[in-house]
Amino acid sequence: MWQDFQLSWTPDDYHGISGTVIPHDRIWLPDIMLFNAYKLDYMDKAFPAYVMSSGHTMWIPHVRATAICNFDLTHFPYDTQVCELKFGSWTYNDNQVNLTHIDYPRVDTSSFLSHPEWNITETTAKKNIKKYPCCPELYGDITYTITIKRLTPLYTRAFATPCVLLALLIPLMFLVPVESKQKTNLGIGIFVCLSVLLLMFEMTLPSAFSALPKIAMFYVGAMVLVTVCLIVTTITSSIWYHSPSTPMPDCMKRFFVDCCGRIVCVSTTSHYLMNTAEVSMTHIHDGGSDGDGADKVQMMHMSRGQGVAAEWRALTLVIDRLLFIVFLAISIVLSVAIMG
Secondary structure, eight states: OEEOGGGOOOGGGGTTOOEEEEOGGGSOOOOEEETTEEEEEEEEOOOOEEEETTSEEEOOOEEEEEEOOOOOOTTTTSOEEEEEEEEEESSOOTTTSOOOOTTTTOOOOTTOOOOSSEEEEEEEEEEEEEEOTTOSSEEEEEEEEEEEEEOOHHHIIIIIHHHHHHHHHGGGGGGSOGGGTOHHHHHHHHHHHHHHHHHHHHHHSOSOOSSOOHHHHHHHHHHHHHHHHHHHHHHHHHHHTOOTTSOOOHHHIIIIIIIIHHHTTOOHHHHHHHHHHHHHHHHHHHTOOSSHHHHHHHHHHHHHHHHHHHHHHHHHHHHHHHHHHHHHHHHHHHHHHHHO
């Protein structure tokens, strides 16, 4: 709405008429533009203007405006964005067209329709006066600042929750028994799921953004953890099947098997008995030896060999359980960071 004194009249002189409808192309229209507009579509400019006897004129064309706003997606999908809409005259200075917000600084949002993804949390209006290098006059504009908060339930269910659950599955790779040979399959399955979710997540983001979202870094971090787990799993598997002919160094045995083994509840005795039972069954199945003496010597060598193998397998379990604790702590910290 604007006031044009050239369109004012005295109602008593015109049979009490205080307002009338005039085609928009018959009167002067202010060239108010959205300065940071990306696209302006006038759906229909044929709407007439309503002119009152005081000169106040109301013309509401059907316009679809697309504004350029700098979005910070660092905390996506738990982000709050601030967008500024700068309106002003493209030609007239502030003395010729005096822009005034009716209910300064409040902005009426009662006619805004609800959006499934965004919620308006705050709106302000401010008039600015600026002098451009090209002209001696002052030019005014009104800047509307709109703060919007993203509604997160959909994104939480689609992206955040699956990623957190997959991250919590990563430490479980170290609890899978080595002899089951399923550690690698579990790790590859988690890696594939994270890759698919990351591709789906990338499709929901704008084509260009200033900062990488934290949740995207969480996806990449989880994939790095899976890769490290697969590498460590390959190493621990080779330790599990280590040759019993090579004894474990004493310093390694004291630190990992004896000291750390007590912390994570790993005992070489149980593995020694298990391995001895396996060898005994194999020995009986093969039919034994020719004599009792040779049989006892062979059993002694086999017992020592199985003791060494038990130490290597105990070392594997100790490493797996220690890494389970470490990776579980890392996964929980990352999950809290992304969900927070």
